[in-house]
Amino acid sequence: MAKHLTQHDVVAIVDLIHGWEGSKLTWDAICDAAEPLVGKKPTRQSLTAHNAIATAYMVVKKGVKERGPRNPRPVSLKSASERIAKLEREIEQLKEENRAYKQQFVLWQYNAYKYGLKDHQLMEPLPKIDRERSDGRTV
Numbered sequence: 070m071a072k073h074l075t076q077h078d079v080v081a082i083v084d085l086i087h088g089w090e091g092s093k094l095t096w097d098a099i100c101d102a103a104e105p106l107v108g109k110k111p112t113r114q115s116l117t118a119h120n121a122i123a124t125a126y127m128v129v130k131k132g133v134k135e136r137g138p139r140n141p142r143p144v145s146l147k148s149a150s151e152r153i154a155k156l157e158r159e160i161e162q163l164k165e166e167n168r169a170y171k172q173q174f175v176l177w178q179y180n181a182y183k184y185g186l187k188d189h190q191l192m193e194p195l196p197k198i199d200r201e202r203s204d205g206r207t208v
Contacts, residue, residue, distance in 0.1 A: 073115070074107065074111060074115060074116075074119060078103075078106065078107045078111075079119050079121055079122060080121075081103075081106045081107070082099070082103050082106065082107070082111075082116065082119075082122050082125075083121050083122055083125045083162075085099070085102055085103060085106065086099060086122070086125040086126055086129055087125060087129065087155045087158045087159050087162075088151070088155050089129055090151070094126070094129055094130055096113040096116065096117075096126070097113070099116060099126070100112065100113060100116065103116070120166075121162075121166075124162050124165050124166055125158075125162050127165070128158055128161040128162045128165060129158050131161075132157075132158055132161065
């Protein structure tokens, strides 16, 4: 049975993908490389179930196809260039996530208009949580 990934595991795997060097980036290779990070070899399905991991994979694969392999740098600049490349991949992932959030917001905005929700209803604050409650209900 596949191991359920914690948020810490997801962040570690996303960082692994962003810093990927060397061999071809495949789901099997990521599963193998993630084993020491999470304690058990995750499956491709458990990795793709997390949007952050799937988006990071897509951004890195797309970047490799567009830019090709990176040119070797002098030793003094190598760590700097690796960091820059990792940050650029991370920026691409965040742009993609932001685009998806914007699309979702437009959908919600349309549906709110369609069903007659007012601005004050949409901006209503979340209810306060009463942690002293003893009847077992959660709010």
